Amino acid sequence: MLTVMTLILLSSPELVQRPAASQGFRPQKYALFQAHKILPPTLSKLVKMNGKHLFQGFDRGIAHPPQNVSAELIEREKRRITELVDQRAPFRQVIAQMGYVGGLLAIYLDPSLEGSHAVQKGFPYYLNLKLPKFLFVFDGYDAMQKARGGSRGYLNSLASFRNQHARILEVKYGAAGQNPYHRFSEQSAVFGVSSLYFSNLAATSAHLWYDAWQAANGDIQKTPYKGIQRTPTVIGRGERK
Numbered sequence: 001m002l003t004v005m006t007l008i009l010l011s012s013p014e015l016v017q018r019p020a021a022s023q024g025f026r027p028q029k030y031a032l033f034q035a036h037k038i039l040p041p042t043l044s045k046l047v048k049m050n051g052k053h054l055f056q057g058f059d060r061g062i063a064h065p066p067q068n069v070s071a072e073l074i075e076r077e078k079r080r081i082t083e084l085v086d087q088r089a090p091f092r093q094v095i096a097q098m099g100y101v102g103g104l105l106a107i108y109l110d111p112s113l114e115g116s117h118a119v120q121k122g123f124p125y126y127l128n129l130k131l132p133k134f135l136f137v138f139d140g141y142d143a144m145q146k147a148r149g150g151s152r153g154y155l156n157s158l159a160s161f162r163n164q165h166a167r168i169l170e171v172k173y174g175a176a177g178q179n180p181y182h183r184f185s186e187q188s189a190v191f192g193v194s195s196l197y198f199s200n201l202a203a204t205s206a207h208l209w210y211d212a213w214q215a216a217n218g219d220i221q222k223t224p225y226k227g228i229q230r231t232p233t234v235i236g237r238g239e240r241k
Contacts, residue, residue, distance in 0.1 A: 025062055027127040027134075028106040029055055031202040032099065034136045034235065038206055042219040050095040057096035061103020066114075069107045071155040077101050078151070078208045085216035098212075102205045109158060109200050111165035111193060118173040119166075122180030127194050133186060134198040140229040144207040151211060158200060165193040 032054060036047040047054055061077075078101055084094045107113065112123035147154040172190045176182040184190040214220055225233055 025058070025106065027124075027131045027198055028062070028102075028201060029058060030131065031106075031136070031198050032058060032102045032205055035102070035202045035206040035209070038138060038224050038235065039209060040213065040218065040220045040223040042221075043209070043213050046091050047095055047098070050092050053092040053096040054099040054102075057099025057101075058103040058106070059099075060096075061100040062106055064104060064107060066107050066110075069104050071108070071152055071159065074101060074104050074108060074155060074208070075152060077104060078212050079215075081209070081212035082215040085213070085218060098205075098209050101208055102201070105204055105208070106201055108155070109162055109197055109204070111162045111169055111197065115166055115169055116173065116178065118176075118178040118180045119169045122173055122182065123169060123194070125181060126184065126190060127198070129183065130186070130191060130194055131198070133191075134195045136202045136235040137199045137232045138203050138206065138225055138229065138235055139232045141207065141210050141223065141226045142228045144204075144211065146228065151208065154204070154207065158204065161196070161200070165196070168193055 036044055036054070038044075039047065077097070081094060081097045081101065084097055110123075112119045115123070144151055144154045147157070149156065168189050172184065172188065173180070173182070176184070210220070210223070
């Protein structure tokens with residue numbers, strides 16, 4: 001079960017104000033926490049019961065060499081979730097594998113990893129600084145399943161956005177004198193890129209976990225947000241449905 005300390009880590013706005021080096025990928029872990037809340041109830045309950053294993057899996061995934069993370073790798077590791085369920089593996093292993101996929105996604109979607117020093121250092125700092133302001137926007141589970149090319153096509157489209165966002169970050173940090181600790185306003189494109197990274201990580205994690213669970217004939221009754229949301233659902237602080 002998610003421990004009291006874990007919940008404090010995931011919800012205390014005071015912790016967000018410190019530099020990224022002390023955070024241990026707090027924004028990314030909070031994105032995964034948000035993602036688990038909209039899963040089919042049976043799966044969401046299993047994640048909650050095995051929360052520490054989700055984050056242990058994430059820690060393993062985020063340590064993967066970025067140059068080796070691809071849509072193909074993520075798809076392969078997503079299929080491993082299905083295999084573990086089919087093999088009746090302990091649920092702690094299933095949930096750890098879900099966290100591993102989330103860690104790989106955190107790398108895959110990150111627009112800062114190949115950027116300048118200011119971008120690589122400034123983007124995680126800014127993510128931590130502005131985390132309380134981010135919302136989780138979800139497009140409905142059908143969106144990935146009906147995307148051209150399925151999950152691979154969905155991931156490829158996100159990679160295209162990531163590359164566009166990487167260029168935006170370079171321009172904006174250049175204009176800020178390459179200062180990694182510049183506090184861009186919430187009207188800045190940097191805030192938009194950061195917010196989208198957080199939301200895309202939460203949404204794509206939910207999509208892939210759901211897809212793997214469904215492929216294993218897991219219970220998907222009462223799954224929220226199944227249809228494509230023409231006006232995407234906003235989940236988070238000030239949640240509305």
